[in-house]
Amino acid sequence: MNYPLIIAGPCSVESEEQILATARALKEIPEVKLLRGGVWKPRTRPDAFEGRGEEGLVWLAEAKRETGLPIATEVATSEHVELALKYDVDALWIGARTVVNPFSIQQLADAMEGADIPVFIKNPVSPDLNLWIGAFERFQKAGLTRLAAIHRGFSYYKESPYRNFPMWEIPIELKRILDVPVVTDISHICGCRELLQDTAQKSVDLAFDGLMVECHCCPDEALTDAHQQITPSALSTLLGSLSPRSKQVLNDDQVLSALRSEIDDIDAELLQLLARRMNVSSQIGEYKKEKGLTVVQMERWKQILSDHLETGKELGLSKELVEKVFEAIHQASIQRQASILSK
Ligand code: PEP
Ligand code: MN
Numbered sequence: 001m002n003y004p005l006i007i008a009g010p011c012s013v014e015s016e017e018q019i020l021a022t023a024r025a026l027k028e029i030p031e032v033k034l035l036r037g038g039v040w041k042p043r044t045r046p047d048a049f050e051g052r053g054e055e056g057l058v059w060l061a062e063a064k065r066e067t068g069l070p071i072a073t074e075v076a077t078s079e080h081v082e083l084a085l086k087y088d089v090d091a092l093w094i095g096a097r098t099v100v101n102p103f104s105i106q107q108l109a110d111a112m113e114g115a116d117i118p119v120f121i122k123n124p125v126s127p128d129l130n131l132w133i134g135a136f137e138r139f140q141k142a143g144l145t146r147l148a149a150i151h152r153g154f155s156y157y158k159e160s161p162y163r164n165f166p167m168w169e170i171p172i173e174l175k176r177i178l179d180v181p182v183v184t185d186i187s188h189i190c191g192c193r194e195l196l197q198d199t200a201q202k203s204v205d206l207a208f209d210g211l212m213v214e215c216h217c218c219p220d221e222a223l224t225d226a227h228q229q230i231t232p233s234a235l236s237t238l239l240g241s242l243s244p245r246s247k248q249v250l251n252d253d254q255v256l257s258a259l260r261s262e263i264d265d266i267d268a269e270l271l272q273l274l275a276r277r278m279n280v281s282s283q284i285g286e287y288k289k290e291k292g293l294t295v296v297q298m299e300r301w302k303q304i305l306s307d308h309l310e311t312g313k314e315l316g317l318s319k320e321l322v323e324k325v326f327e328a329i330h331q332a333s334i335q336r337q338a339s340i341l342s343k
Helices: 016-027 054-067 078-086 102-112 129-141 169-178 186-190 196-205 232-240 247-252 254-291 298-314 319-341
Strands: 005-009 032-036 071-074 091-094 119-122 147-151 182-185 210-214
Touching: 005 016, 005 232, 016 032, 016 054, 016 232, 032 054, 054 071, 054 078, 078 102, 091 102, 102 129, 119 129, 129 147, 129 169, 147 169, 169 182, 169 254, 182 186, 182 196, 186 196, 186 210, 196 210, 196 232, 254 319, 298 319
Parallel strands: 005 032, 005 210, 032 071, 071 091, 091 119, 119 147, 147 182, 182 210
Antiparallel strands: none
16 A cells, blocks of 8 residues: 555664664565664653663664664654764654653754754643644744654543544644644554554544554564564554555545544443443342342332433433433343343
8 A cells, every 4th residue: 555654663772683673674564664763762660671872873873774764763852862863863753751841842943953854743642732733833943844743642531442542633633733744653552462453544544644653573572562562574464454545535534534533432432331331230130139129120210211311401412312322221231130130
């Protein structure tokens, strides 16, 4: 498939052998246009592996010399920028934890002033579109013109199958306002290998401009983000399984696609909630069996329905919808309890 930009490489540069082996394999995948590798790693806890620093840049530059792949790394301070430029890094990215801090962003923008280097700006950890836009504005004011966004998902207060909840509507809104390319970092969105394929397809369906994928020659042994990294050969399979979409139609329909995607996320949450509710019903069934109580407690059911109708009305939901949904749920719940009592 003709994907405009695939960025791939390990979460962290760990050793000369690791980055060279990974880069050599990635070089064989024609869609891969940029080799990523973190040498300064922002870690939640202080004793975790924090990257190889300048030594890692030496190895990354070696991988570039050997494979011809341009290289990219994350910078978070002006010293990082200085060193990355010294080692001829071709593109820089700003991490999600840095984008939340306007002081850091200003310092980075100042350090890059006059450097004609592409900069990828990740979304801030929190779902704050203005903070993301503000980072673009600071780099633009410093004269940087080759800017792109990386969508890596957002911290979310609810449980979700993703490491970082995608909230696709936010990068779409960024693209609408700033008209910048947006690359989807499926690895940090998913946090696991199982969800990568579907998330990559969604990025294609929503007409985004590329993918960032963490690839490691031996993912299980990775020092950072082992669960989400894949081998270059798995990346090749993933890219080969993507179904192309016509951008013409999708661009026109990007708003519709984003809304549908929001609906899909909500439906997934509804299903999780239904499963939880049925689970509680089973526990009630067990309890009623133990205490010799009847399954249907008519007064309780009437009360529930009238409370829900009242709340539904306040929320602008029709009586018909609330009745239908809760009758179906109640019925399924009764059936489940009845089958427990009859065991
Ligand atoms: C990374 O790309 O390895 C990284 C640390 O990402 P993020 O800033 O999105 O967490
Ligand atoms: Mn990572």
